[in-house]
Every structure is written in C-alpha cells, then in structure tokens.
Amino acid sequence: MQIDRRGFLKIAGAGVYLATMSGLSALGKQSSKKPNIILCMADDQGWGDMAYNGHPVLKTPNFDAMAGAALRFDRFYAAAPVCSPTRGSVMTGRHPNRFGCFKWGHTLRPQEVTIPEALKKAGYVTGHFGKWHLGSVRKGSPVNPGASGFDEWLSAPNFFDNDPILSREGVAVQTQGESSMVTADAAIEFIRKHAKSPQPFLAVVWFGSPHGPHEAIERDRALYKDHSKKLQHFYGEITGMDRAFGKLRGELRKLGIHENTILWYCSDNGGLPGVGATGGRGNKGKVYEGGLRVPAILEWPARIANPSKTEVPCNTSDIYPTLLEIVGVRIKKQPPLDGISLVPLVDGKMKSRPKPMGFWDYPIKGIRTPSKEFMSELLEAQKKGNEVGNKSRLRMDAGEITKKYPEDIFPGHSAWLDWPWKLHRIEAKKGVKFELYNLAEDPKEGNNLAGRNKKQLKSMKNELKEWQKSVVRSLNGEDYR
Numbered sequence: 001m002q003i004d005r006r007g008f009l010k011i012a013g014a015g016v017y018l019a020t021m022s023g024l025s026a027l028g029k030q031s032s033k034k035p036n037i038i039l040c041m042a043d044d045q046g047w048g049d050m051a052y053n054g055h056p057v058l059k060t061p062n063f064d065a066m067a068g069a070a071l072r073f074d075r076f077y078a079a080a081p082v083c084s085p086t087r088g089s090v091m092t093g094r095h096p097n098r099f100g101c102f103k104w105g106h107t108l109r110p111q112e113v114t115i116p117e118a119l120k121k122a123g124y125v126t127g128h129f130g131k132w133h134l135g136s137v138r139k140g141s142p143v144n145p146g147a148s149g150f151d152e153w154l155s156a157p158n159f160f161d162n163d164p165i166l167s168r169e170g171v172a173v174q175t176q177g178e179s180s181m182v183t184a185d186a187a188i189e190f191i192r193k194h195a196k197s198p199q200p201f202l203a204v205v206w207f208g209s210p211h212g213p214h215e216a217i218e219r220d221r222a223l224y225k226d227h228s229k230k231l232q233h234f235y236g237e238i239t240g241m242d243r244a245f246g247k248l249r250g251e252l253r254k255l256g257i258h259e260n261t262i263l264w265y266c267s268d269n270g271g272l273p274g275v276g277a278t279g280g281r282g283n284k285g286k287v288y289e290g291g292l293r294v295p296a297i298l299e300w301p302a303r304i305a306n307p308s309k310t311e312v313p314c315n316t317s318d319i320y321p322t323l324l325e326i327v328g329v330r331i332k333k334q335p336p337l338d339g340i341s342l343v344p345l346v347d348g349k350m351k352s353r354p355k356p357m358g359f360w361d362y363p364i365k366g367i368r369t370p371s372k373e374f375m376s377e378l379l380e381a382q383k384k385g386n387e388v389g390n391k392s393r394l395r396m397d398a399g400e401i402t403k404k405y406p407e408d409i410f411p412g413h414s415a416w417l418d419w420p421w422k423l424h425r426i427e428a429k430k431g432v433k434f435e436l437y438n439l440a441e442d443p444k445e446g447n448n449l450a451g452r453n454k455k456q457l458k459s460m461k462n463e464l465k466e467w468q469k470s471v472v473r474s475l476n477g478e479d480y481r
Helices: 005-012 026-030 061-067 083-092 115-120 179-194 218-224 229-254 316-327 371-383 454-475
Strands: 017-020 036-042 071-077 125-131 152-156 165-168 171-174 201-206 261-267 293-299 308-310 329-332 357-361 412-418 421-428 431-438
Touching: 036 083, 036 179, 036 229, 061 229, 061 261, 061 293, 083 115, 083 316, 115 125, 115 201, 115 316, 115 329, 125 179, 165 371, 171 371, 179 201, 179 229, 218 229, 229 261, 261 316, 316 329, 357 454, 412 454, 421 454, 431 454
Parallel strands: 036 201, 036 261, 071 308, 125 152, 125 201
Antiparallel strands: 017 329, 071 293, 152 165, 165 171, 261 293, 357 412, 412 421, 421 431
C-alpha cells in the first residue's frame, strides 16, 4: 500500500478535486491580485490575556494597535479546548473529531483537504512557520507540513522555547533567539521572498508561546519585576510574542503589501490555570467558556476600512470556508463542514450566526510529542547520515481507519452553542447530565436552566445528537468514499 498523501486519497476513494471559480470572488475584485493571507496563532493564550481585553498587567501594544484598527472578535471560539484539534479545525473547516484528532499529539488524516492544498489551486504559494503539532516534521511523513500542502516550512512538532531546533522541510536546524521572534523572522523571510511575486502567498505562523514552561527573555521579564517569577515569565512570553507579531505586521507596511493582505490572529484554546485570564468559567481543557473563548483579530485594510468589533459567535472552523470563498475556490464533494463563511460578517452584513456550533471533548488521552527531545534526536541522527531518525515518529499510520465507532454512544463532554443558549452534555460512568445556560445573561455559566426550559433543552438535545451522529460517520471514514 502506498503511504504518500496522494496514495491515501486514491485508496480512500475520496474523489476530491479542487476547482477554481472563474474570476475572483466579490472580495477579490479590489485588486488584480488575490489577497495575501497570514494566519497567526498563539499557544495557550486566553481571551483575557490581552491588554485590550482589560488585563490589568499585561503589555501587548502591538495586539492592541491591531485590535483598534481592524475587525475585533469579542466572542471567538477555539473548536476544541486543547491545541492539536483546534489547529486541525483551522486547516480543514471541520470539527477535529471528524478525522480522529481528539487531543494533543493526534494528527490530521492525509485524506483531509487543507487550506494550503485548496489555495494552491488558486495560485498561492504556501508556507508554515512555528508549531505544527498535527503530525511529524520529518521527511517522508504523510502528515508533515509539506504533505499537508505547504511548499516551504520551518516547523516544530509541538511548542518550543528559545533557541529551538526546528525542521526546515525535514532537515533539523539549530536556530538562535527568542522563540516567537525566531518564528516571525522565518515568516518574514518567506514574505519578503514572495511579496512582489505575481503569486499571492499563504503564511501560517503558529507561535509556541505562551505554552509552559515559560521562559521569557530578560528584556520582557523585567517589565513585570513586581510580580512573582512565575508570572514574570508568563507575562514576558506574551509580551515577547506581541513584539514578534508587531515586527511581522510592520514588515507588511515596509513592503507596501499590507492593504491587500489578510492578517488573522487567534489562540488555540482558552487560558492556563493559575496564570492565564480566561473568557469565562474554566480554562484550557474545559468545554466551558474559559476553555474555548479566545482572542481574535482580522485585519484587511483593502476590505475592512474602518475598525469595528463584533459579538457574533465565530469559530476557528470558520477560517477555512471564509478563505475559500474569498479566493474563489470550491471543492467538489466537500466533506461536511462545521465552519461557515464569515464573508458577510467582513462585509458588515451578518448580525447573528446563522448556524449553531458544536464542541466535543472525546475522552481519549493525548500523545506525548516533546519538541526539544524529538528535534535533538533528529539533529544528532542527521549528523550521522540518518535522514529521518526514529522512524516511529513519522506517523506513517495516520491515514489508517481501523476502528469503527458506534453512532449512538457519545462519551465525554460535548456542547451545542446556539446564541445565546449553550447546552452541555456530560457523559460519565454514572450516566448523562445536561446543563443549559443563557450566555447573554449568565456568561460565567453558573445558573443551570435545564430544569426550567424544557422546550429549549429538548430542541438543543436533538440538534446536538444529530450533529454528533454526523461527526461519528465522518470519524468512521464515510466522507472519503
């Protein structure tokens, strides 16, 4: 059996091909060139871990400047309360359980169609920089960034700290510098290379901060000297990331390409317990608001002329369908999407979300993927002439679907958000319990209305159940037939 990406697609019988619509979409007519696209993501930054969201201590001047000049999402959600699944939702527009990316360290399936694959059919050159965490970063893996559609990449298998060893298209490279700046500088090198090209570019820039252990450089830590060392390093990492992001954003202006560049920033899950500031009850790992609500900003001066903010609930799964509509790409036989296009929101025409969003934290353990250990091993192996090092880390089985999940059992903690209502379904050994909250009146999810709003409860229970059935069908591989 072939193990390359295209081989998986053929074997799975996905029948997927990409077609570019004639002409540009309505949004692309602003320029003869389709917009450049930069997708930035933090690692474990909570909704409240921004000065512009009212944090009393943090200094985030560059994020604040963008939030004041662009479209600010005040109710933006990660598709999952942990990292890898949310990143998979960005790449596919689908809830990560559909392709078995349940927790950290789980991978994409090679059968999935990703944003870079889709945009390449519209003429884009694509690059990934920073944290990957959706598979291997070794040569020959069916789930490395290159196999997932990226032409150029300098990537880590997971979060990383200062002076990281990264993988440049499978070759281990020892870098020097603060981790976020290393990531931004790699992206800037790619952007400079392609800025004046007739080809538009997609740059996916995924920082490794502020994931623990926190190791801020002295310059950033010193800003918070009146706080505990733990907080100094945590706050300092966010400020370091802010400075790196500011350099990246500033480079777009130096190159004269910022007007027609989409710059979209968000985090991969809610804030960290003990140090982070969340957007509600709970924190990272929880399906309550604190584990899912994240900061997000979208800048595109050619299209978004005036700064604004929106309370319309949006989701990381929305990024894929939004970008595909903007550049005019359709996918024949598109597998079920959980995200929606936010083009009407960008146009100022979406006042409420037309489709609910589902969340589902499946009770399966994450997979250990330590960047420092894995990349040190790869660097030493390559010095000895071994190109891939430990072959077990190639994730060669990523596309195999060997287990069939029942369509009438939905373990774990799931939720259905149909603003302002949010239904929680929590299944444990003792049985299933439901919680229902009106987020407009109860943003902290403290007043369970399940016993008093029976009609609302019944309707949302049925919708959640049908959605979970659909997710399980995808998980079992039915989308690829």
